[in-house]
Amino acid sequence: MIRLLAFLLPVVFMFSCEKIMFAPDQASRNALVNFDYLWNEVDKKYSYFELKNINWNTIKDTYRSKLNENSTDQELFDVLAKMLNELRDDHTNLVSPFNISSYNVALKSKENYRQRTITEYYIPDMWQTSAFSHGFVDNNKIGYVRYESFMSEFTDDELDFVLKRYQNTKGLILDLRQNGGGNLFNIPKILSRFTETKILAAYNITRNGAKHNEFSSRENFYITPYSGEKYLKPVAVLIDRGSYSATTFFSLVTKAFPQFTLIGDTTGGGGGLPNGGQLPNGWTYRFSISQLLDLNGNNFAETG
CATH class of the missing domain: 3.90.226.10 (2-enoyl-CoA Hydratase; Chain A, domain 1)
Known part of the structure; x- marks a missing residue:
C-alpha cells in the first residue's frame, strides 16, 4: 500500500498545482490559445506515444486547422475531444461545464460473462x-x-x-x-x-x-x-x-x-496513472503520464 501511495500522491499533487497556475488576468477563451496549451501539455507529459505509434505533430496539424480565434466553446470542445481520442486511452478526459469527453474502448470480442x-x-x-x-x-x-x-x-x-x-x-x-x-x-x-x-x-x-x-x-x-x-x-x-x-x-x-x-481473453488494456490540469479557459483535463510494467518490462496498456 505504501508503494502505491508513492505512485498516486505525486499525481494528485501535480493536479492540484496545475489548477491554480492561472491568475484571473491570464484566463483566455481564445480557442487557439486553449488548443495550443492542451496540445503542448500532452506533448510534454503523455506516456504512450511510442507504444501506440502516435504522430502527435500530424494530429496537431489535422485538428488545429479546424479552429480560429472566433470558434465557439462547443466547436473548441469537439475538436479537443476528438484530438484526445486519437490517444486511444480511456484515462483521457476533457471536462467542460456542458460536456465531458471520454474514449470508449472498443471490445474486440463478445461479452462472455452471464x-x-x-x-x-x-x-x-x-x-x-x-x-x-x-x-x-x-x-x-x-x-x-x-x-x-x-x-x-x-x-x-x-x-x-x-x-x-x-x-x-x-x-x-x-x-x-x-x-x-x-x-x-x-x-x-x-x-x-x-x-x-x-x-x-x-x-x-x-x-x-x-x-x-x-x-x-x-x-x-x-x-x-x-x-x-x-x-x-x-x-x-x-x-x-x-x-x-x-x-x-x-x-x-x-x-x-x-x-x-x-x-x-486478453484484457482491454489501460494501466497508466493519469495526471490532470486546467486549461486557460477553466476546463479541466487528464491523461496518462506513466506506464506500469511487469517484472520483465512488458507493458499491456495497448494490447491487454
Missing part, C-alpha cells in the same frame, strides 16, 4: 458479501468469487469472511470479467491476502523529459502480506476484453504470484 448462466447452472446458492458475489462449485471443492468493479469498496472484515469461507477448498476462481477498473488502492488490498512474503510485483515509470521516450527510472511496486485471513492455494483469474484499467494492472501484478493463473 450472471444468470452462473446462478442457473453452477451456483444456485450465490452469496453476496459487500462487493463480492461468491459460492461453491464442483461439490464444494472450488470456491468462486466475483468482483464486478474495482470501484466497489469493501472492508477487511468483509474480505476476511469471504476468504475464510473457502479455506477448505482446493482452489479459488476469481472472476474479473467485464470489470472496467476503478480504485487502484483495492489492488494491494486484495492481493495482500494471497502471499506470506513481500513480493516485488511490478514497476512504474513516469514521463519526465521533452522527448516522447524519456522516462524516470523504474519505481518498484510491492505487495506486502496482510496480517489476517489469507488464501494460499491455487487461484484462477477470469478475464476478458471488458477487463480494463485497474483490472489490467491487477492481472499484470498476478504474474508475480506463482499460484495465480490467468484464464480467458
